[in-house]
Amino acid sequence: MSERLEAGTASAIPFGRLVALELRKLTDTRAGRVLILVAIGLVVAVGLIGVFSGKPSQDKNLRDFLALGSLPLQLMLPLLGVLAVTAEWSQRTGLVTFTLEPRRSRIAFAKWVAALALGAAGVVIALVVAFGFTGLTDALRSSNPSWHLSWQVVLGTVVGQLLYMSIGVAFGMLIQNTPGAIVAFLILPTLWSILGSFSWSENIAQWADTNRTLSPLYNATMHGDDWAKLVVSLLIWLALPMIAGIWRMTHSEVKSA
Numbered sequence: 462m463s464e465r466l467e468a469g470t471a472s473a474i475p476f477g478r479l480v481a482l483e484l485r486k487l488t489d490t491r492a493g494r495v496l497i498l499v500a501i502g503l504v505v506a507v508g509l510i511g512v513f514s515g516k517p518s519q520d521k522n523l524r525d526f527l528a529l530g531s532l533p534l535q536l537m538l539p540l541l542g543v544l545a546v547t548a549e550w551s552q553r554t555g556l557v558t559f560t561l562e563p564r565r566s567r568i569a570f571a572k573w574v575a576a577l578a579l580g581a582a583g584v585v586i587a588l589v590v591a592f593g594f595t596g597l598t599d600a601l602r603s604s605n606p607s608w609h610l611s612w613q614v615v616l617g618t619v620v621g622q623l624l625y626m627s628i629g630v631a632f633g634m635l636i637q638n639t640p641g642a643i644v645a646f647l648i649l650p651t652l653w654s655i656l657g658s659f660s661w662s663e664n665i666a667q668w669a670d671t672n673r674t675l676s677p678l679y680n681a682t683m684h685g686d687d688w689a690k691l692v693v694s695l696l697i698w699l700a701l702p703m704i705a706g707i708w709r710m711t712h713s714e715v716k717s718a
Contacts, residue, residue, distance in 0.1 A: 474562055476571065483568075483575035486548060487541055496541055497579075503533030504587055508594040512601065521598045522607040523591055524614060530587035531618055531679065535625050538583045540643055542576035542629030546710070547639040565711040573630050580626035584619050613681035621679050628671070628699050634706025637713065650698065668693045 487493040507529045511521055546569075549558055562568055595606050629646055636642040650671060657666025657673070667673060667690060674694040677683045683691075 473564075474567075476567065479562065479567060479571035480574045480578070483545060483572050484578060487545055487575060487579065490544075490548075492544060493541060496537055496544070500533055500537035500583065501586060503537065504530040504590050507533060508590050512594055512598050521595065521602075521604065523595045523610050524607070526591035526594045526598075527587060527610065527614070527618060528679070530590050531584075531622065534580075534583045534587055534622055536647075538580055538622070539625045539629030539646060541579055542626045543633040543642045543646060544639060545572040545576045546630055546633030546706075547637055547642055550637040550713075566707065569634065569707050569710050573627065576626045576630050577623050580622045581619060584622050587618075588615075611681060614679075617678045617681050617683075621675050624671075624675065624695065624699065627703070631699055631702035631706050634710050635702045636706075637709065669697055670694065671698050 488497070508526055511526055511529045549568075558568060559565055595608065598604055599606050632642045632646045633639075636645060653666070654670055654672050656662050657670045671694045674687070674691040677687045678691065
């Protein structure tokens with residue numbers, strides 16, 4: 462065949478296909494599967510603790526079990542967001558990925574969307590587990606749990622989890638090394654929370670500690686300057702690392718070995 466494709470005539474890879482490929486990368490690797498299984502196991506474990514803890518007459522409501530299940534998701538699932546980005550650099554697969562899709566910004570956003578999809582799926586699992594353990598508590602403890610769950614709490618849980626996933630992606634893009642990004646994601650916010658417990662940094666922590674600013678979102682108690690505090694903390698921990706990370710991802714040299 463003597464026909465030649467002119468430069469620029471080949472159709473671009475559909476963005477949905479890129480997202481599907483990134484999801485497959487996350488779920489087909491041993492590390493990805495282990496993290497997903499560990500996250501689900503922790504959601505179930507904390508639910509069981511919730512069922513059998515406390516006084517026999519104490520009611521355990523659906524909202525309580527959702528809050529319990531959300532805790533391990535906040536910790537474990539964002540690590541998948543880290544892996545979604547750092548795999549290209551830690552496993553030296555970037556040369557293949559960026560050859561098939563030279564526009565690295567599309568790859569970056571596809572990884573971000575894939576991580577968000579896993580975060581949303583995690584919240585669905587937490588909801589299912591919460592319903593199951595609420596019914597189990599009702600049966601075993603003869604309590605009278607409340608099955609009411611406001612849409613504000615559900616929305617806050619979903620948005621909060623997506624923000625945590627985004628922070629994980631941002632750290633991965635910025636650091637481009639799996640161990641380093643995971644350590645930074647786990648240690649830096651924790652250290653900042655510890656520093657924020659001192660009186661001299663209390664006022665700063667109210668605006669810069671995501672553990673504090675995201676808590677009212679999960680509890681559906683956002684009011685007044687809580688929104689401003691949330692925005693400031695996200696500028697520090699999400700927006701700035703994400704912008705710098707995308708710039709670095711689109712400008713870093715790709716090595717094959």
